[in-house]
Amino acid sequence: MYKTLIKASLGLIFLAALLVIPRYVESPYALHMMILLFLSVSQGQSWNILGGYAGQYSVGHAAYFGVGAYTTMMLMYSRQVVPWVGVWVGVAIVIVVALVIGSICFRLRGPYFVLASIAVAEIMRLSAINLTTLTNGAEGILATEIPAFKIGERVITDFLTKVPFYYIGLFLALFTIAITYWVQHSKLGYYFQAIREDQDAAHSLGIHITVYKNIGLVISAVLTSLAGAFYGIYVGFVDPPTVLGLDVSVQIMLICIIGGMGTIWGPVLGSLLLVPLSEALRSNMITEGLVKIGLVSADSRIGLFLKENLSHAHVLLYGILVVLVILFMPEGLMGFIKKMAPRRNREAV
Amino acid sequence: MAILEIKSVSKFFGGLAANSDVSFVVEEGTIMGLIGPNGAGKTTLFNCITGYYPPSKGEVIFNGRRMNGLQPDKVCMLGMVRTWQKVRPLAKLSVIDNVMVGALARTSSLKHARELAMEQLKVVRLEHRVDFLAGGLPIGERKKLEVARALATQPKLLLLDEVMGGLNPAESEEIIQLILDIKHHGLTQMVIEHDMKAIMRISDRIVVLTSGEKLTEGTPQEVVSNQDVIDAYLGESHA
Numbered sequence: 001m002y003k004t005l006i007k008a009s010l011g012l013i014f015l016a017a018l019l020v021i022p023r024y025v026e027s028p029y030a031l032h033m034m035i036l037l038f039l040s041v042s043q044g045q046s047w048n049i050l051g052g053y054a055g056q057y058s059v060g061h062a063a064y065f066g067v068g069a070y071t072t073m074m075l076m077y078s079r080q081v082v083p084w085v086g087v088w089v090g091v092a093i094v095i096v097v098a099l100v101i102g103s104i105c106f107r108l109r110g111p112y113f114v115l116a117s118i119a120v121a122e123i124m125r126l127s128a129i130n131l132t133t134l135t136n137g138a139e140g141i142l143a144t145e146i147p148a149f150k151i152g153e154r155v156i157t158d159f160l161t162k163v164p165f166y167y168i169g170l171f172l173a174l175f176t177i178a179i180t181y182w183v184q185h186s187k188l189g190y191y192f193q194a195i196r197e198d199q200d201a202a203h204s205l206g207i208h209i210t211v212y213k214n215i216g217l218v219i220s221a222v223l224t225s226l227a228g229a230f231y232g233i234y235v236g237f238v239d240p241p242t243v244l245g246l247d248v249s250v251q252i253m254l255i256c257i258i259g260g261m262g263t264i265w266g267p268v269l270g271s272l273l274l275v276p277l278s279e280a281l282r283s284n285m286i287t288e289g290l291v292k293i294g295l296v297s298a299d300s301r302i303g304l305f306l307k308e309n310l311s312h313a314h315v316l317l318y319g320i321l322v323v324l325v326i327l328f329m330p331e332g333l334m335g336f337i338k339k340m341a342p343r344r345n346r347e348a349v
Numbered sequence: 350m351a352i353l354e355i356k357s358v359s360k361f362f363g364g365l366a367a368n369s370d371v372s373f374v375v376e377e378g379t380i381m382g383l384i385g386p387n388g389a390g391k392t393t394l395f396n397c398i399t400g401y402y403p404p405s406k407g408e409v410i411f412n413g414r415r416m417n418g419l420q421p422d423k424v425c426m427l428g429m430v431r432t433w434q435k436v437r438p439l440a441k442l443s444v445i446d447n448v449m450v451g452a453l454a455r456t457s458s459l460k461h462a463r464e465l466a467m468e469q470l471k472v473v474r475l476e477h478r479v480d481f482l483a484g485g486l487p488i489g490e491r492k493k494l495e496v497a498r499a500l501a502t503q504p505k506l507l508l509l510d511e512v513m514g515g516l517n518p519a520e521s522e523e524i525i526q527l528i529l530d531i532k533h534h535g536l537t538q539m540v541i542e543h544d545m546k547a548i549m550r551i552s553d554r555i556v557v558l559t560s561g562e563k564l565t566e567g568t569p570q571e572v573v574s575n576q577d578v579i580d581a582y583l584g585e586s587h588a
Binding site: 185186187190191193194197198200201202203204205206207208209262 | 399401420421422423425426430431433437438439440441442446449450451453454457459462498499502
């Protein structure tokens with residue numbers, strides 16, 4: 001009783017802090033980092049529902065991310081549809097796409113499903129490159145001017161600073177966490193996990209496997225497309241590799257695998273680790289840090305080498321990270337933390 | 350009244366007849382034993398009955414309804430549920446969550462499912478394991494969990510596939526009592542078992558399969574004194 005009260009009040013304080021951050025933090029870079037974090041949480045959480053709970057390891061979530069991003073951007077760019085309308089068109093399209101993909105790919109199990117999901121995302125990427133009249137092909141779509149958001153005559157925001165994006169991102173992250181919480185505490189979550197643990201056993205217990213896998217896919221795809229739309233509007237630019245590339249799919253998975261699959265807080269932990277890491281690499285912070293603490297000198301050959309290469313090495317480091325996680329924390333950070341906690345409910349003795 | 354009718358069911362895998370022309374009837378409220386040497390097609394028959402394989406020929410009639418071609422989930426919803434020879438616990442879920450998955454076939458409320466699941470855990474006497482992870486249970490308790498999870502779907506017919514396999518005599522005895530308890534509550538059961546003493550005690554009737562065909566059928570006494578059964582399956586010592 002006390003514990004839940006403490007937990008709830010801590011949560012509220014944390015939430016309040018998140019809400020007031022933009023009032024006190026003016027650095028656009030800090031806000032940018034937070035926005036990336038929110039985006040990552042919502043991506044990881046979306047994948048979590050299908051991959052973590054239902055055990056269907058899709059390596060093609062870029063398809064849904066890309067469709068969400070592209071639809072919103074294309075509508076804004078060529079039809080002047082405001083993004084907060086366009087995003088729902090994206091959602092509608094993604095539902096259809098997900099059901100088509102699901103009805104084909106869910107005939108396959110395990111590694112074959114993984115391969116099929118990759119293939120589907122690649123089809124999407126190649127289509128985006130080649131359907132130039134629709135998508136502008138490899139050039140991508142640049143649309144940075146977002147019309148002001150008004151209710152009646154009152155301008156709520158004109159999207160000139162990062163603050164509105166901060167709140168949209170925060171809302172998106174909280175929304176995906178809430179959906180995951182709801183899934184875990186409903187019949188759906190039980191059925192997803194039963195399918196993950198043993199599909200044949202689940203089938204014998206009255207669970208319509210294909211229906212539930214498709215429900216999982218649709219929820220997951222819709223949330224991913226919302227994240228995609230948000231990404232497109234925030235960055236103001238989409239092209240095939242950045243929203244439909246294989247590394248987008250992999251990145252979405254990694255957030256969840258590293259953080260802990262099938263847990264509510266896993267994707268949050270994964271994001272807290274991965275987002276700063278990839279930013280630090282991209283901005284060469286690590287090399288600068290090493291120089292600062294005197295480990296390497298900036299002019300030495302090693303220093304120059306690191307400066308030159310480390311910023312491109314984030315994929316390599318991700319790889320190393322995944323290997324380490326699989327070796328030492330097969331259930332992700334979240335599983336590791338749980339294991340450190342008192343060993344209740346572990347094994348029957 | 351017949352709850353399950355197997356009418357000339359055959360199942361072919363390529364040229365191999367895993368079941369051929371098997372027919373029998375299970376009466377409501379009774380226990381039907383299914384015995385036979387390894388490879389006789391007992392589990393295949395279970396798979397045909399519960400929708401994992403469509404029978405190649407013949408019909409499965411449950412409660413007056415033709416079941417051929419129905420998927421396992423539909424079969425379960427209509428009231429027929431099976432356990433697995435090789436147990437299939439949902440390893441990373443707790444014991445109660447495992448049974449709740451079964452109970453959720455009949456309710457959408459988690460609270461109600463939890464109550465139903467607790468009842469079944471009491472029936473199989475696993476109340477003390479409620480919050481344990483299913484994957485960590487010893488084999489005897491996994492078998493019981495399997496039964497509890499199946500019972501939680503509120504079946505009219507329970508099919509148990511070697512639920513005593515791999516158990517020590519004390520554990521087997523518990524399962525025998527459990528099966529008799531379940532019968533006492535009016536539930537029809539079909540049981541595959543290798544332990545002749547056990548199957549003699551629990552069954553009202555027994556069907557004997559060899560190489561996919563029905564060798565004979567009758568009360569336990571009739572079956573053990575049948576010369577064909579002795580030759581094919583039991584050997585001299587049981588005579």
